[in-house]
Amino acid sequence: MENHDVIIIGAGPAGLSTAMRLRELGVKDVVVLERETKAGGVPRHCGHFGFGWESHKRLMSGPKFAKRMASAANDIDIRTSTTVLEFTMRNSLRVHSSKGISDMSAKRIVLATGTRESSRAAQLIGGNRLPGVMNTGTLQQYVYLKNQKPFSNPMIIGNEWVTFSALLTCRHAGIKPVGIFAEEQKLDAPWFFPLGAKFAYGVPVQTKTKLIAIHGSTRVEAVQFERNGQRNMIACDGVILSGKFKPENALLATAPSNIIITGNALGTVHTAGACVVNARALAETIAKDLQ
Numbered sequence: 001m002e003n004h005d006v007i008i009i010g011a012g013p014a015g016l017s018t019a020m021r022l023r024e025l026g027v028k029d030v031v032v033l034e035r036e037t038k039a040g041g042v043p044r045h046c047g048h049f050g051f052g053w054e055s056h057k058r059l060m061s062g063p064k065f066a067k068r069m070a071s072a073a074n075d076i077d078i079r080t081s082t083t084v085l086e087f088t089m090r091n092s093l094r095v096h097s098s099k100g101i102s103d104m105s106a107k108r109i110v111l112a113t114g115t116r117e118s119s120r121a122a123q124l125i126g127g128n129r130l131p132g133v134m135n136t137g138t139l140q141q142y143v144y145l146k147n148q149k150p151f152s153n154p155m156i157i158g159n160e161w162v163t164f165s166a167l168l169t170c171r172h173a174g175i176k177p178v179g180i181f182a183e184e185q186k187l188d189a190p191w192f193f194p195l196g197a198k199f200a201y202g203v204p205v206q207t208k209t210k211l212i213a214i215h216g217s218t219r220v221e222a223v224q225f226e227r228n229g230q231r232n233m234i235a236c237d238g239v240i241l242s243g244k245f246k247p248e249n250a251l252l253a254t255a256p257s258n259i260i261i262t263g264n265a266l267g268t269v270h271t272a273g274a275c276v277v278n279a280r281a282l283a284e285t286i287a288k289d290l291q
């Protein structure tokens with residue numbers, strides 16, 4: 001079995017920063033495992049501005065931030081297209097890569113697997129199962145990585161910052177959302193975001209409006225929503241379910257109690273820059289602990 005000082009699962013901002021700081025502190029035998037084909041994590045497909053303030057003291061787009069992080073880490077052993085399947089023993093992992101399935105172990109293992117938005121199933125939305133219903137992250141992969149436009153006039157659901165990230169992604173692709181609906185009383189985003197949506201982009205934002213069901217025969221044709229006890233339909237050709245983040249921590253089911261976690265896998269959604277700062281601090285503790 002392959003043995004290392006530290007294995008980090010996930011090459012997003014948190015995983016890469018942990019690895020880079022460990023290397024700076026003299027811990028050389030560090031391996032980062034990443035299931036995607038490239039390192040960089042979520043910022044790779046967040047084509048809009050707003051990344052890096054806490055870590056680099058300047059703002060840049062997600063892809064630029066991701067590229068910067070990945071190139072700063074270019075002398076680290078990052079194994080892409082490598083998915084961690086489970087923990088097999090206290091400090092051992094089973095991984096899948098192009099070489100097949102193998103086991104690896106390390107003195108310390110760090111989980112930096114990030115978060116994901118809640119799926120339609122988790123949000124208990126009724127109606128037909130149709131293509132064209134997706135989270136913001138999936139939309140961004142279509143738009144920024146594959147240059148595709150999955151719909152023309154979707155409804156955006158959500159009340160968080162990421163809801164407006166979905167709007168910016170739509171704008172970038174020439175998609176005109178029919179509206180932003182949130183079941184919550186208030187938005188969990190700066191007050192001027194809905195004003196910008198309405199006056200700059202012509203997209204109305206409505207709170208206290210709950211998505212009940214998605215309708216259509218072969219693709220989305222309308223959504224049914226409830227507001228003040230009244231149910232109505234509105235025509236649209238897609239639905240973007242934004243936010244309601246859950247940590248990507250399925251691996252915890254098999255993880256030992258001494259697992260180290262960093263970044264958004266901890267369960268709270270922070271900015272990418274904040275994840276970098278926190279991960280660097282964590283690396284210092286790991287390096288001391290290994291001495």
Ligand SMILES: Cc1cc2nc3c(=O)[nH]c(=O)nc-3n(C[C@H](O)[C@H](O)[C@H](O)COP(=O)(O)OP(=O)(O)OC[C@H]3O[C@@H](n4cnc5c(N)ncnc54)[C@H](O)[C@@H]3O)c2cc1C
Binds near residue numbers: 009033034082166
């Ligand atoms: C739509 C959207 C917009 C955002 N906008 C902003 C913004 O404007 N500014 C900002 O600062 N932040 C923004 N964020 C937040 C920012 O992206 C996160 O703070 C940051 O990516 C968290 O870094 P992380 O390393 O914890 O996780 P991630 O970036 O999610 O990286 C986790 C990595 O782990 C990998 N992984 C997961 N499971 C496994 C496994 N089993 N095996 C191997 N690899 C695995 C994943 O493929 C991924 O590459 C946005 C997030 C989203 C979703």
